[in-house]
Amino acid sequence: GQNIDQPTEMTATEGAIVQINCTYQTSGFNGLFWYQQHAGEAPTFLSYNVLDGLEEKGRFSSFLSRSKGYSYLLLKELQMKDSASYLCAAFFGNEKLTFGTGTRLTIIP
Amino acid sequence: EAQVTQNPRYLITVTGKKLTVTCSQNMNHEYMSWYRQDPGLGLRQIYYSMNVEVTDKGDVPEGYKVSRKEKRNFPLILESPSPNQTSLYFCASSLGRGPTEAFFGQGTRLTVV
Numbered sequence: 001g002q003n004i005d006q007p008t009e010m011t012a013t014e015g016a017i018v019q020i021n022c023t024y025q026t027s028g029f030n031g032l033f034w035y036q037q038h039a040g041e042a043p044t045f046l047s048y049n050v051l052d053g054l055e056e057k058g059r060f061s062s063f064l065s066r067s068k069g070y071s072y073l074l075l076k077e078l079q080m081k082d083s084a085s086y087l088c089a090a091f092f093g094n095e096k097l098t099f100g101t102g103t104r105l106t107i108i109p
Numbered sequence: 110e111a112q113v114t115q116n117p118r119y120l121i122t123v124t125g126k127k128l129t130v131t132c133s134q135n136m137n138h139e140y141m142s143w144y145r146q147d148p149g150l151g152l153r154q155i156y157y158s159m160n161v162e163v164t165d166k167g168d169v170p171e172g173y174k175v176s177r178k179e180k181r182n183f184p185l186i187l188e189s190p191s192p193n194q195t196s197l198y199f200c201a202s203s204l205g206r207g208p209t210e211a212f213f214g215q216g217t218r219l220t221v222v
Contacts, residue, residue, distance in 0.1 A: 030207070030208050031208030033208070033210070033211075040216070041215075041216070042199060042213035042214060042215055042216055043152070043199070043211075043213050044213070045210045045211070045212075048208070048210065050208065087151070087152065089152075091207075091208035095157070095159065095165070096154070096157075096167075097142075097154070097208070097211065098154070098168075099144075099151050099152040099153075100151055101149060101150060101151035102151050102152075
């Protein structure tokens, strides 16, 4: 299988930092995506990692360790509009993108 | 504007009445796919297409059909809808083979009674 695991829910405070973890099975792995999805809306692309290390894009960063089958999304200076679900998705081979069940992040004042 | 367009956005239908959800993209993408999203289960792939006239089953293809006669269009067909197909459906497209960013349509909320 290509199980992708991420926490179901997280809560964080406005202005703080939060890290959302994702683990996946490494067989056939070919890249990892993070998407943001507000309730009732389409997922939108946040980041892509294929090599080990940290990719930084403004307030959002994503990290990948291929050997450990592990990624995290780091959100800094949290804003209320960051309340959303964050979807970890791994690409296997050249054809299959598999999504985790998503982490619903709630930002509190 | 680059986009993926799904229609309809909302649909309520009765069991057994054939329906089609359309999906169209204007980015000349080769890869298109359909997902359904259910609480606690996340996005699950129904079918995908690598190019015109090439389609393959995803993880949950039962009860669905697709076609890819033109590059831009990838309709999802439910020949005989059942209540367990009540879900939120998303069409997505990406540039081509291999890991590239997927662009999603606005979603179609389907209720089968």
